[in-house]
Amino acid sequence: MLEISDLYFGYNDSHSFIFDFKLQPGKCLAIKGASGSGKSTLLNLIAGFLTPISGQILFEAQRIDKLEPAQRPLTILFQEHNLFNHLTVFQNIALGLSPSLRLSQIQSEVVLQALEQLGLADMQQRLPEDLSGGQRQRVALARCLVRSKPLLLLDEPFTGLNEELKLDVQKLIGQLQQQLNLTILWVTHDLDDVEHIADKVAEIENNKLIFI
Template sequence: MPDTAIRLADVTVRFAQKRLAFDCAIPAGAVVAVAGPSGAGKSTLFNVIAGFETPAAGSVTLLGQDMAGHDPAERPVSIVFQDNNLFAHLSIADNVGLGIDPALRLDSAARQSVFAALSRVGLGGYERRLPGSLSGGERQRVALARALVRRRPILLLDEPFAALDPAMRADMASLLLELHAETKSTLLFISHQPEDIGRLAERVLFLDAGAIVVDETVQGFLARREPPAVAKFLGQSTL
């Protein structure tokens, strides 16, 4: 596997009244927090990597391969959205099985992979339940299990802790660290909480006004008091 998992070179995304520019290189196997104020471009950054947003200029390289012309399904990326994207009428097992085959044509080996993934995230025995019967944290774990069965080397998590209380956030962070140690995947997660960043990340990308303005180790980031957007962000909590 290449040493660099994600390389964005002079990437530009244009909207009607806004221009975003991204340039970074993320090592394979890294755990990276993506932070910044609302509207800074965090979700757009994820959409560019995953292929849901096509840049107006620049290149996106994943695992050494230029992604120009590659649809989201063709990229080595799984993404877990903040709202989980679970289908209310499908069982938990079927929701996870969609990660293997969107038509749910699953053989016995695939079904066993689904059961194993649910067990790994602490939801063994929940296979027949519906999403509406689960807590927010449990639904997040179902979405994570679906990402696991896809076996993609890059995992993007869009605010995975947003619906969780502090104790559940700590549990989810521990689970993510365990899974990362097992899979050796490259993990990026969006967070608005310095505590979660300090608990999970080894590196931080901080975005402001549509650009990456800080790219450094988590220790260096948490010690910062400038620029002002970073100082305001870190002022949310005392570590």
């Protein structure tokens, strides 16, 4: 279970947030809010890119807010810049397993399996610039898959995708959630994007998370 307990963070005195909620394992929470409402701030706090002033983040009853971003039991899909443009599709996925890109035989096979599973097998030597927006998100999802972490954070992952590609990526996320029993925290400005997957919906209002 993901447990956010009195998590307080402020950019300055007049722009601060306090979050307090729980999310059961294998469930998906959709968080809606206008631009600048604090959606991404919440994800950045959980992912470890921002340091809270006070409060705790627990996962499976263990505190994770003191861990380095890479040590936390989560993987994240950003709005943009999910891939390194100078690295191939294979290398981008492999970074999920080894930050030095030195892979064992088993790790290489895991990457190949992920490529196969997400329909990217024939694109492994391509660079991100040679892929469509949907294909790029698939690669990023493949990396999430190989990292095999129980918590998935999604920060408006449909930005820049057309309706058809949105449905494609949506379907993939649903499949991954079922297959890996992922707990998902999905930030969006459009609830239509997430209505088929979300178990709970919340909104950030007046710098607090309110369940709808």
